[in-house]
Amino acid sequence: MARPAQSAVQRIQVGLLGLVAVLLFVSIANMILDRADSNMKPTQASTVTDRKDGKQPKDEPLAELGVTPSVGAEEEPKSKQRAPN
Template sequence: MTGLRHRSQPASHDTRKEARRRLLVGLSGLTAMLLLVVLAGLVTDRARKEADAAMAQAQAAGVANPGVGAPASNEPLADLGVAPSVDDAAVSVPLPNAPAATNAVGRVPDLEPDPQLEAQKSMR
């Protein structure tokens, strides 16, 4: 009988040791997460204060919109220098030989067959 008691004691001791280890790991993880959240809060608070100070300094210097550069164009390829920039004046000028948007029937000319192609087919 003493052998049975001796075997059951280490099992309960191991269970307590395992529970204590798990509790320690869990509390360490919670403490680490708490420290990370506090550190992130401090960093963002400091950045916000520095941004406010920079804004006040820019307004004192007479800058209308600090941190805002030239108005952003809607041409990212032109900004990168890959494609030429399109002027608004060039876009608004209609082409002289451009067909009307719709014909008398109300159909879009691009969706109708080209009469010149039909004439060339009949000549063959």
């Protein structure tokens, strides 16, 4: 049977080995995500600047597909329109 001192040292070694393994996995995942993010930035920037009309795209994907009307589709909001006299 192992002595209590050896058991404590072995537990500390296993704990430290586990901590090093977790830090290694986290750092590898961070490097992969950073590389993937840096590869995506030029593609996203080119889609925004490649528009022929020079306007920035609105954040209305359903309106672009024609499913819902765009906010800018009306010239005047209904609350500002005058009722006929």
